[in-house]
Amino acid sequence: MTEPAAGRTMVQVLNDTLRAEMARDPAVVVLGQDVGLKGGVFKVTAGLQAEFGPMRVLDTPISEIVIAGAAIGAAMMGLRPVAEFQFADYMHPAYDQIVNQAATMRWRSVGAWSVPVVFRAPCGGGVRGGVYHSQSIEALYGHIPGLRVVVPATPRDAGGLLRAAIRDDDPVVFFEHKGLYRRGRELVTDDSEVIPLGLARLDRQGGDVSVITYGLGVHLAREAAERCAAGGVETEILDLRTVSPFDREAVARSVARTGKVLLLHEANRTMGPAAEIAAFIAEELFTELDAPVLRIGAGDCHLPYNAPEEAAILPDAGGVAEAIRRLAAY
Amino acid sequence: MTEPAAGRTMVQVLNDTLRAEMARDPAVVVLGQDVGLKGGVFKVTAGLQAEFGPMRVLDTPISEIVIAGAAIGAAMMGLRPVAEFQFADYMHPAYDQIVNQAATMRWRSVGAWSVPVVFRAPCGGGVRGGVYHSQSIEALYGHIPGLRVVVPATPRDAGGLLRAAIRDDDPVVFFEHKGLYRRGRELVTDDSEVIPLGLARLDRQGGDVSVITYGLGVHLAREAAERCAAGGVETEILDLRTVSPFDREAVARSVARTGKVLLLHEANRTMGPAAEIAAFIAEELFTELDAPVLRIGAGDCHLPYNAPEEAAILPDAGGVAEAIRRLAAY
Amino acid sequence: MSVPDGPPIREDLLLRIYRVAVLTRALDHQLWLLTRQGRAGFVLTGRGQEIAQIASAAAMRRGHDSAWPYYRDMGVGLALGVTPYEIMLGALARAADPHSGGRQLTMHLSSPSLRIGSISSAIAAHLPHAVGAAYAARVRGDDSVALCWFGDGAASEGATHEAMNLAAVHRLPVVFICENNGIAISVPLALQMPVERVSDRAAAYAMPGVSVDGTDAEAVYAVTRTAVERARGGEGPSLLELRVPRITPHSSQDDDAYRSDEQRAAAAAADPLPRLRETLVERGLLSLDEDDRLVRETREQVVADEDLALAMPAPPPERARRWLHAGDPPHGGAVLPARYAGWAGVFGD
């Protein structure tokens, strides 16, 4: 397809990527609630059913267990299903299928069975979604052996990572932040780019402090970095892109460069992905550290519909800038 | 009841505690698979149905969703259900009910509804249970606001903590390591002891290195500490007992005493509870540290039935002793 | 199996059901308006399902039986005594909202005093709770019944199966009420289940299954009343299917483009309110003048509630983590306008 001059939103790139992968490989199918006729509640699958028919783009009943489970069985028989959960908050009923089945299948069959499924779900708050349309749950999958967890921050990465996830022979949990679906456009000229899972991206260079983050956090970090630059503090931003397994080498390089680290994500702070990265640094990069390893995450709370309480729980650029300055001054 | 001279196993204390709490409060009920006539596959509920009848000790169908969900609804109507999952590995189908319902109920109803449910499950490996009878999944609940997660290490703590969990007005996830059910006896003279949730216990004093752990880890740490003592290394063992929220003050005191920390659990290492504690230390106790914060957990893998592979994945006293010595020598 | 017809409805009750239906519709209308004006962030209502909701709720023993509605059940809430003012407070995410303090989306009711469970957006997650409430009644030996409302799409969830099965195994006092509007967001019934009627599911649990026209207040009341008494009498659960139209899009965020003009027109044509009005007028229980006044006064009442609610403050940020655990000071609820003194929905007077 020809790239619109203005570039594309993340939703458009995800939609184009699904269409291209389905055209390229007849084994790729999409299933989920309202993914067909409606094209998904966020339009990520818009137009696919008209093009590929009601079986390859299957409107399922409200049955998360069998959405995940049928995707697994179909994958074992050679398909490459992309299973959509309408919201990350509604993946929980399928938890058993994803962690006890998809994650264990290859290992427990000593390599005989493959489960090339992408479990897709819109995640994240700040959109007035309330308790059940706001969750960031990547940690619940990052702890599970056999799963990879991806959270893109830009339209280009969303396309390149989804392409990699679909072609990967193992299950991938793929979270898309609702707040990024239509947040700005990006020129994505290479529609065949496959971004390897597990590789971080240096989003911004700066020698004073490293902010290691992913997803929406990248955008909070950019804003904070701008503010700090005004005060002469240079911030490096590392976008992990894949939360599990995360890019240890890239993290190590960044810590070696700055010696001061802020870990940032929207997921709840306690036992969130940042805890793992902080522990890794405290264990293996201890001597490189010039300051405490700071973490910013959501305030260990469910997310409400009302704006003031939600804002009080979610991380914001102001708090990130403050932490960067604290580290710089340490 | 009069304490047998030899003391009681963890299973006996759990069984006695359930019986006493049911006798004390008619609102306490037990439900789960095979908990009645059979008394549970590990006999934790043995004899209860004969004493309290088939409704207060309910043999349920194989329906984890409604075991958890009915416990929640019954709790909202004034009962104090103790819901048993036959193995932690089989809690996953109920994940949605526990994290999206039990954990959110009080918060989302601005304090109007209480969910005093104890979700009990045998956990842990090293018992030749294979992929589905060996899991240690406390991290999957520790990340969730509104839940408390308890893992006792001794018969006395099991009784005192279960008593506290049943009387607590909020949901508690209570894991019992199968390997500890009948591992030794302990004299438990005070059958009314309520051990407050969130309070750690200093299991062993020693000034050189702190091992912060819980559950089976306490016993690995004890064995390792003995070995190291022979070499003149004094190990302090802190038993967290409650994994979430963990006792930050006790951890801080221990770090202040030794400056050298080994975090230990059987749960998989990546994004496990130890990551949170390491991150807490790296962030707030940075200046107290004299060495890297070491972590030992399972090797990020499912647990197999065959012994050699299982042993290769699980932590053992030898590895713990080695880490203690490494820290002591740092 | 099928439930025999229940007792005929008392005519004054029929009129009350209509009054609450008019109130529900007025509130529904006002909430959509608020959303179009951008003063409410989101709206989702049950236009077309009101009579099914109110007439079924009217069959329960209020304050004694427990209610487990879902997000579309404004009619159930108002019938049980929730005030429009409270629903306004919730839709506008005000601190005083007694149901969730503005933490949940519009219409996510919760009221221990009215014995209404806390509504979760998660489809079918509340069916097990209703079964648990019925189990608690059995354990405690009281004769309360748990009524549970849900949509046709909710019937596909594993939770629904497990809940109905456990209730049926122990003949627990539950009434499962499916408001079948034929669609789940964009997914039509034929893609949701292979059976003609949701009530066909009852056979799998050896419980009575009845399907009635959910726009027929008398039929809805009769079958619900019968199922409630049956449950109270220890004869176990029932599954009721109330066939209703969905007149609006799924919510204010849905374009309804997946339905044809004919389908949308057919839904609108099945509106239960004119039908009940006709019945009442025919039977001389309501004159057209009385109806005009009722509609006008009701709209004024709702607008008055809206003005009051708009004047109330949003939750303070520092409140965000309160009530995660026991021990925090109580929310305190909302101060209701004087007009609601003694207000009790369809059970009023």
Add this chain to the structure above:
Amino acid sequence: MSVPDGPPIREDLLLRIYRVAVLTRALDHQLWLLTRQGRAGFVLTGRGQEIAQIASAAAMRRGHDSAWPYYRDMGVGLALGVTPYEIMLGALARAADPHSGGRQLTMHLSSPSLRIGSISSAIAAHLPHAVGAAYAARVRGDDSVALCWFGDGAASEGATHEAMNLAAVHRLPVVFICENNGIAISVPLALQMPVERVSDRAAAYAMPGVSVDGTDAEAVYAVTRTAVERARGGEGPSLLELRVPRITPHSSQDDDAYRSDEQRAAAAAADPLPRLRETLVERGLLSLDEDDRLVRETREQVVADEDLALAMPAPPPERARRWLHAGDPPHGGAVLPARYAGWAGVFGD
């Protein structure tokens, strides 16, 4: 609904079913022995359910249709061509076990070449997989059928409902086969479901539901054959209930104390093997001498497999994390004893 009787079974097939049943029983016997001797850590077998398993498996097109058995289905495995030697390797947790390399508990089969899904201990988790396999067949346009075996307790899981519903909505080629032994560990059927027959559940999905005596090889074969052809013909899924006894305790870790002597005796008396032997003898398809020889030779064969398996090494510790992700060298499987050249279970010759 009920499936019309299928084609009469070919008599040679009946004899083959018996041969595999004798083999299953011999292996079952030997595994319990090994466990009592402490040489195997755990045993769980399907004594009493063999005929149901083998006769239903015999109705599928081997290597073309996919099989989704559960942990008790040794008979299904042997019927489809799994060898006793492989099952011994698994029960003894040997590295060469081609099904799980000794990683899963006894009898957790897995074989892409035989199109047997990987068995999970998690009850009912495999029903959605079978439905997914049938969905894949539909997408790819091949005419393979997915057969799925499970217990009566598994019928209570939400996964079972969601799987049956999705299969029925799209008339996917699945045959759901419930081996109803009347108990789930200690929980009797009456506490598991409110219906008389598991097959009563079929009505909820508008699919045929048939219940037959699972100790009657001919009946089992006929109804399964009919359901398979029906599925292959695009007419959708069926639910078959095979009523069987559970002759052993649930597993080697269960004391069976929750059943009375009478109940255990009744189960033993319902043993399907003597019954099939009688039929074969009556029809002159088997003489008692031939049967004695068959039983003796089969036992020798199993003992020979046991000796071989016992001599094989356990998995090396350094292998523990292999196959967590794609890219590791293949396991390689087991080198089968020469006697299994061309072995194909009940489909042999």
